Amino acid sequence: MIIKKIAVLGLCISLTINSVAYAGVLDSIIDESTTVEELDTEDSNEKEDSATEDLSEEDTTVEEPAVITAKFSDIEGHWAKNWINEAIKLGFVSGYDDGTFKPDRTITRAEFSKLLNGALKTEKKADFNFTDVKSSEWFYDEVRKSVASGFFSGYENNTFRPNNPIKREEVAKVVSSAMTTGGVDGEGATLLSDYGTVQEWAKPSVNAVYNKGYILGYPDKTYQPAKALTRAEAVKIIYEIIENENIEYGINITNYDELYTSAVVVGDINILDSVGTGNVYLKNVVVLGDIVIHATKANTVQLTDVTARNIVVKGENNPVKIVK
Known part of the structure; x- marks a missing residue:
């Protein structure tokens, strides 16, 4: 079954x-x-339908994957080393031609789309009317897949902004659309000191993914919703989804x-x-x-x-x- x-x-x-x-x-x-099918476009300050996060200093209380030998020259000693290596084994991340991974480099909306699509093996594609995503761009099909899966919509001016760094609150919105929420109710992120700075459209998602353990707060009890996500943080979040859903x-x-x-x-x-x-x-x-x-x-x-x-x-x- x-x-x-x-x-x-x-x-x-x-x-x-x-x-x-x-x-x-x-x-x-x-x-x-x-x-x-008409796409639901949303304003970036009120209704944006994506989400992002930065985990380099985040409270990572979940169990780490088994230690394996690092492949990239710049992840030895990095907090996300084991998650990155596990993601390589699962086949949804790769590095650069110079042998580096650049774990602390911020990740864009288009790049996050590619990682999530690759990890979940999404294939279905949808049409869209984004004026800033051309068929000649490398991320064209990745955006089509993300729209078909309901991960992203866009902005009210019919843009996707593929090269914008994705923020923690945006990532929460995306991740909440790729996880089940039964039995994960609780105050969660609402207890963080800066929860009030989370935009209204993102608050339910921020709390849901916090309660699920996918995107937590920092040791200083903040969430930092507008902070841009890094490649390492993106890998950890997506790996946890694959392992737990x-x-x-x-x-x-x-x-x-x-x-x-x-x-x-x-x-x-x-x-x-x-x-x-x-x-x-x-x-x-x-x-x-x-x-x-x-x-x-x-x-x-x-x-x-x-x-x-x-x-x-x-x-x-x-x-x-x-x-x-």
């Missing part, structure tokens, strides 16, 4: 979606005739009256006709793509703590009910 399943035969429950924890991720319902790849739901729970699904979830007239339950699931309902006789699809870029209902006059 692709996702952990728990039988819920005869269960009748009312589920609600946690929209706060996933603010900024598109969750629209469209029919099969829809051909163009239950990541699945594009699934088909064929059984009815079962609960599909606790997973990050890369690609689409397809609900097929074989579910018959039964119900489908999804809980604490992040879909880095679409939920596509092919079933034309299903009674209800019930969602709680579920996010997806779109919910697509196939079939003309499909009577399926979607309960959130």
Whole structure:
């Protein structure tokens, strides 16, 4: 079985979606005739849909990966050495031609997109209308993948700003769209001394990723939301996601009256006709793509703590009910 399943035969429950924890991720319902999806662009000072962080001095209380021999000439003795080497083994980072990694160099929005896409092995691409991302640029397809997965949208002036360093609060927003949040409620980052300086659009994400342990505060009890992320910090954050999330790849739901729970699904979830007239339950699931309902006789699809870029209902006059 692709996702952990728990039988819920005869269960009748009312589920609600946690929209706060996933603010900024598109969750629209469209029919099969829809051909163009409008991107949700946001202002950088109020609604930016990305996130960043700097961990060089951050409180890294999580267990470090096993020590292995450093490959790069400039990471020996660096706090992130073991995370960098593990990321190399997983294949989502590389260094420079001179044999260095430059761990303390800041990372841009485009570069962070490439790292996250590579680590999660995203393939689905979406069109966009960013005026500053040209098809000739090396990051063109990386931005398309990030948009398709719901990691990034853009700014209200239709720009992506690919070469801007990504900030800690922006990284929190991106990371929150690639993790499950069930059972991680708490005050978390709200107890840090500068939490009040976090922009409103980023606060739910900053607190969620803090509670999950992916982006913590500094020893002086600050978060420093506007600080630019470094390459080393980006590697650590993404490595922790890969190690701690239950990541699945594009699934088909064929059984009815079962609960599909606790997973990050890369690609689409397809609900097929074989579910018959039964119900489908999804809980604490992040879909880095679409939920596509092919079933034309299903009674209800019930969602709680579920996010997806779109919910697509196939079939003309499909009577399926979607309960959130």
